[in-house]
Amino acid sequence: MLSFAIPWVFGVAVAAAAVIALLHLLSVHRPPLLVLPTTRFVSAGDARAIARRSRPNDLVLLLLRVVALLAAGAALAGVRFAPAPATRGELVVADLSRRADSIAIAQSLPHVATNDGRDSARIDDRRFVWVPLQADVGAALPAALHAAAQWRANDPRLRRIALRVLVPSRVRSVDGWRAWREQWPGAVSVIADDHPTADSVTDKSSRGSTVRIVGGDEDDVVAAAFALYGATGAPGAVVVRDSGARDAAPAGGEAITIEWPVSGVPSRWERLSSPDTVYGVATREQALIGQFVRFARAPGVQAERDGGRAIAWWTDGAAAVVERPLPEGCVREVGIRVSNTGDLLLSANAAGLLASLRAPCGLPFMTPAVIATLAGSGALETGAEQDSLADASYFLPPGESMRGSQTLGSVMLLLALVALLLETVRRRDRSGTRGSAVT
Amino acid sequence: MSAMYGPMLDQLRGVRWPARRAVSAGPAGAHRSIQRGTSGEFTEYRLYRQGDDPRALDWRLLARSDRAFVRLSDDRALLTTWVLLDGSASMQFPAVSGDRARVTKWEMARAVAVGLAAVAHASSDPVGVLATYRDGLLRIPSRTRRGTVGEIARALDALEGGGVLPLAPSLASLPQTARIVVITDCLGDHDALVRQASVLGAGGAPLTCVHIVAQEELVLPAGVHLARDPEHAGMEFILHESARDRYAGAFTAFRERVAHQWRAIGGTYTEVHTDVAPSRAVRAVIAGALGDATSSPRDR
Numbered sequence: 001m002l003s004f005a006i007p008w009v010f011g012v013a014v015a016a017a018a019v020i021a022l023l024h025l026l027s028v029h030r031p032p033l034l035v036l037p038t039t040r041f042v043s044a045g046d047a048r049a050i051a052r053r054s055r056p057n058d059l060v061l062l063l064l065r066v067v068a069l070l071a072a073g074a075a076l077a078g079v080r081f082a083p084a085p086a087t088r089g090e091l092v093v094a095d096l097s098r099r100a101d102s103i104a105i106a107q108s109l110p111h112v113a114t115n116d117g118r119d120s121a122r123i124d125d126r127r128f129v130w131v132p133l134q135a136d137v138g139a140a141l142p143a144a145l146h147a148a149a150q151w152r153a154n155d156p157r158l159r160r161i162a163l164r165v166l167v168p169s170r171v172r173s174v175d176g177w178r179a180w181r182e183q184w185p186g187a188v189s190v191i192a193d194d195h196p197t198a199d200s201v202t203d204k205s206s207r208g209s210t211v212r213i214v215g216g217d218e219d220d221v222v223a224a225a226f227a228l229y230g231a232t233g234a235p236g237a238v239v240v241r242d243s244g245a246r247d248a249a250p251a252g253g254e255a256i257t258i259e260w261p262v263s264g265v266p267s268r269w270e271r272l273s274s275p276d277t278v279y280g281v282a283t284r285e286q287a288l289i290g291q292f293v294r295f296a297r298a299p300g301v302q303a304e305r306d307g308g309r310a311i312a313w314w315t316d317g318a319a320a321v322v323e324r325p326l327p328e329g330c331v332r333e334v335g336i337r338v339s340n341t342g343d344l345l346l347s348a349n350a351a352g353l354l355a356s357l358r359a360p361c362g363l364p365f366m367t368p369a370v371i372a373t374l375a376g377s378g379a380l381e382t383g384a385e386q387d388s389l390a391d392a393s394y395f396l397p398p399g400e401s402m403r404g405s406q407t408l409g410s411v412m413l414l415l416a417l418v419a420l421l422l423e424t425v426r427r428r429d430r431s432g433t434r435g436s437a438v439t
Numbered sequence: 440m441s442a443m444y445g446p447m448l449d450q451l452r453g454v455r456w457p458a459r460r461a462v463s464a465g466p467a468g469a470h471r472s473i474q475r476g477t478s479g480e481f482t483e484y485r486l487y488r489q490g491d492d493p494r495a496l497d498w499r500l501l502a503r504s505d506r507a508f509v510r511l512s513d514d515r516a517l518l519t520t521w522v523l524l525d526g527s528a529s530m531q532f533p534a535v536s537g538d539r540a541r542v543t544k545w546e547m548a549r550a551v552a553v554g555l556a557a558v559a560h561a562s563s564d565p566v567g568v569l570a571t572y573r574d575g576l577l578r579i580p581s582r583t584r585r586g587t588v589g590e591i592a593r594a595l596d597a598l599e600g601g602g603v604l605p606l607a608p609s610l611a612s613l614p615q616t617a618r619i620v621v622i623t624d625c626l627g628d629h630d631a632l633v634r635q636a637s638v639l640g641a642g643g644a645p646l647t648c649v650h651i652v653a654q655e656e657l658v659l660p661a662g663v664h665l666a667r668d669p670e671h672a673g674m675e676f677i678l679h680e681s682a683r684d685r686y687a688g689a690f691t692a693f694r695e696r697v698a699h700q701w702r703a704i705g706g707t708y709t710e711v712h713t714d715v716a717p718s719r720a721v722r723a724v725i726a727g728a729l730g731d732a733t734s735s736p737r738d739r
Contacts, residue, residue: 031677034664037529037626038656041689042666042676 002408005078013073017066024062061426068419075412086159087124088389091147093140094166095133102128105166123162127151133168138176140165141184149395160389164189167371170362172309174370186390190371211358215242215262221338222260225345229354237358255329258357264337266322269296281320281336283312286352290344296335298322311356312336321356330361443550443717444592448557450718456558456725458518458645463616468517468563484508518645519581520559521613522552523606524570524595525623525651528669531600533655542713544651545600547720548622551649551711552595554721555620557588566591567617569609573601576609581617607631615642620724622649625697626670637704646706649724650697654714656690659683 131143213223237256298319312321458470487507495509530545567581605628668674701708711720
C-alpha cells in the first residue's frame, strides 16, 4: 500500500493529469498545413471548417504524459510503502512507585482515549513507562520520547501515538515539564493519580497560622523578617533560635519547627573547621544575594536516609536548609548565619527563603490548581481526550524516516523522466510524419 | 549556372524562332521586315516611278520588254526579345523538402527564360530580361554580344523568388517594337498585366505568355489539409476530399480564361507544367502551339 508524505502534492498531480486528459479528448484536430498558391480556387464554402475527430493514435502519447505527470507528482509527494493496517498506540507514563499497581492502572484506563475530531480513535496497543516523577514531573516527557522512538522503530505499523501521564500526588518540581513540553509533537493527557482533596491538604497544613520565635535577641532580624513576611493563612511554625530555649519553651502544637540557630550551625550539622564565604542562597526560583559566612555543612547522606531533603541551597550547590519529616510535621534546619546589624533578610529577595521555611511539610501536592498551571503550558490538556495524536514518524531518525520514500521516489522520478523522453520521441516522430505528408 | 541549362541548350541548338509577322524596320537581321529593300532575295517587280533609284531597275527586263520595272525584295531586320519573369512568392512552389527533387515553378520559369534567350540570341537578336524577385527588380538590357545568354543565366540563378512587385508596371517600360515574352503563373496582377500587354500588342509588339503550372497544383496531395495562400495572409481554407472536384473545375476555368485573354489581345499562350523537360517547353513556346510536353486546359 502506498502512502504519501505530502498527499496534496499528489492530488495536484492527479488533477493536472485529469485536465490534460480532458483537453486531449476535447482537442480540435488541426489539419496539416499546405502552402498552395492556388488556394483561391478552393471553394469558399469550406472556409473555417473544423475537423473534429477522435485521435486513438494519440492515446499512447496521452498515456505517456499522464504517467510522467503522476510519477513526478508521486515523487514530489514523497511516496512510500506503508504496511497495512496502521495502528494507534498509547504511552502511559506513571510514577515508578506505582509500578506494583500497574495492573490496576491498566484496567482503569479506557481504550477509547482519544478523539481526533472526526470519530473516536481506538487505541490498538498500550505501553507503560515507569519513571520516577516525584523529583520532577517533567521527567515523564523525555522518557516518553525515548519510549516512543523505540516503539516506532520496532513496530513500523505504528502511525499515531497518544501520551498519557499519571501525575503522582506529590512532586518536588514541575519546572522540567515546561522545558520538555515542546518536544512532544502532540497533545498530552495529564491525569491526577490518587490526588488528595483540597480539604485534606488544607487541614493538614493549616494548623496554626503564626510564627513563634523561641530564643534569640529582642532585636533578632529573623523574628523581624518573619513578622514582615508572615503571610495570612500560612501554616503555623516555631523558629528556634536557641537550642536551649526550645526545650524550655512550652509547646505550641505547631507542625513546623524551624531550627535556625544564631550561630548558623544546626545541631545535626557538621561544623566546618574553617568557615568559608558564600554569596547567595537560592530557593523557590529566588536568590538571596549577599555575603554569607558558612559555618556548617548539612549531613547529606544521613539526611537522605532519614527522609530529609534540601529545600534551599547555597550558590555552590550545598544545602543551606534541610527538611526532615517528623511524625507530626517536620523540622527544618537552617544553616544560614545572619547578622542582626544587616537588613539583608528584610529585603524583598528574602521572601522566597522565608516562604520555603513556612511552606507545608513534605512534597508539594499536585493540586488541581497546579495541574491547571501545567495545562496552560502549550497544548497540554487535563482531560482524557485531546484533539491530536503524535505522528509516529516524528520519532524516527531523519535519515531513516526518508529512506523508504527516497528509494521509491527515485524510482518514480526515473519513471517520469523515461516517460517524458518517450513522449518527446513520439511527438517528434508524429511531427516529422505530418510535415513530410504536407509539403 | 544551373546544371539543367547545359543539356537544355544542347537540345535547343539549331532551333530558330522567326517572327510570326513582319517586323518593323531595323538593323539587318533574320526576321522579315515590313520594309522593302534591295536585298538579294527577289520578291516582286514594280513599275518604275520617278524618284526610284535607277540602280534598282531590272535592265534585262527593260531590254526584253521595253518596260521599266524595279526589282523589289523584303528587307531583313533584327527583333529585340524581352523576357519578363515573374518572381513572386507563388512561384516558389512546391516547397523543397527532404530529398525529393521537385522542380519549382520559379526554376522552370528561369529555365524557359534562358532557353528562349538562347534561341533568340542564336538569331543574333538582342535579348533583354526583366525579372521581379525577392529584393526588387532585375533589368538586363537587351544585347547581342557573345556571352549574353551566360550572363542572363548567371543573373537569374542568383535571384531568389518571393518578390512582391507587380508585373504590369515593368511591362509598361518595354518598347512596342520588341517581342515580349511573359513567364508567369498568372496568380498576381494578371488582369492589369493583360491590359498593359494589350497596349503593347496594339502597338505591334509580338506577345507571348508562358503560363507556368506546377503539377502539385493540378494534383493535390491526398487527405485533408489547411490550404494557405503564400501571397495573401489570412487566406486559409480547409481542403476536403469533397472539395477537390470544385477546385479542379475552378482552376481549369481560370486557365481557360487566361488563355482566352492573351489570345484575345493577339498574343500566344502556352501552358508549361513543371514536370516536363525545359527544352520541350521552350520548343512548345516557340511553336506557339501545344505539343506533347504541354497541354491546354481544355485537354484536361
